[in-house]
Amino acid sequence: MTTVLVVDDQPLQRYGFRMLLDSVPGTEVVGEAAHGTEAVRKAAELRPDVVLMDVRMPGMDGIEATRRIVATGGRSRVLVLTTFDLDEYVHAALRAGASGFLLKDARPEELLAGIRAVAAGDAVIAPALTRRLLREFARLVPVGGDGSEGDPRLGALTDREREILVAIGRGWTNSEIAARFVLSESTVKTHVGRVLAKIGARDRIQAVIFAYDHGLARPQAG
């Protein structure tokens, strides 16, 4: 059961969300708040899985409330929901630690899918916003050379072996790798063995360390 705290200054809007969420199995609205201050308090008190947060509100707005809720370190994740797709809102919300940003004109199933994704630890962005975000991202991310160059051991790996190394870096077991890549476990063992030999690791643990030290693995809280 996914517990949700609905934050919006308009009672009618809150009512709509409650009706929608309570009508589907698996989600439950455990509380409501009409402004930021109340949202922070209730989030700490109710510890919901997801906080559905409006941006524009009298008093403390949704961005500041998001920042405070995230800062508490609780497991509540904030899904920001607004009618305005202003870039400033999006950037501010994401910097504040929001796990998602959707528009209020989203279809009900999109909202539900978003809530489920956020509750699962993933993140969501409204498609209309994703486009602009990606354009900015592509602009911000430097071309190529991310400093991982130089180690000849990386070059010695084949494409497949590099993929296997990344999988090892994710902490996957041989059987998990086999499942994801649609291979037999024997094949995975063969690949893993070659990777270990090529990078000079005695076991997969040191391969994980190698992957992190060379930028092949990225933080992935779960």
Added chain:
Amino acid sequence: MTTVLVVDDQPLQRYGFRMLLDSVPGTEVVGEAAHGTEAVRKAAELRPDVVLMDVRMPGMDGIEATRRIVATGGRSRVLVLTTFDLDEYVHAALRAGASGFLLKDARPEELLAGIRAVAAGDAVIAPALTRRLLREFARLVPVGGDGSEGDPRLGALTDREREILVAIGRGWTNSEIAARFVLSESTVKTHVGRVLAKIGARDRIQAVIFAYDHGLARPQAG
């Protein structure tokens, strides 16, 4: 009617996509390609609304094909679809001009929603990837404590256990830890077991990952 070009080196995979897309009203598969070169040619010839593009292919890969298709300036939009969520793939695909990036383990309705969104000029990112992308974005865009601090699981560890976790993060075996700390291997096993339980790791590999993600382990030359 949304027209789709399916690009994948595996015939069975293409068949699956065709069955799925042709089974729903509003989308139609107008062509298939088995590798990048064919994809570029058919995209120019068929001018589909959406190109469903696999990354890993013999010959020209999906990234390069995406770049060329986008470069033609046609109205075709590319939705990259892969089994592997390598960050390098994502970055490369987005820089190449892809309008979306989904994983092959996506549910059918997610894929269909993605195709519709891309055809409409929006963009989509798999929720599991969005999370990492947002984190990078928040890092690239100025300011902001990235909220990685304050994991309650770290506080739950005793001093000794934290030392053990650091040792695990270095890649040491139980016997090495025992030697360095002057303990019996049994004691080390007990500590390791408690560390794993407290941080929620199923084995020491995930403990290594946890250590890196929480700054307990640092890149070590050599």
Added chain:
DNA sequence: CGGGTCGTAGTACCCCGGTACCACCCGCCG
């Protein structure tokens, strides 16, 4: 005093990971 936490240590058991070795298919190239 009793109770809690922490660090230490042990035994028993099972499974996964790693190694060694072999085998087949494919595409590429001399």
Added chain:
DNA sequence: CGGCGGGTGGTACCGGGGTACTACGACCCG
């Protein structure tokens, strides 16, 4: 044509890792 590298697959073996459970001394605190 033959050779070769890369990817895939198999068998057999064994040692380390992880779990479950128990135990005891040191220490602190009410």
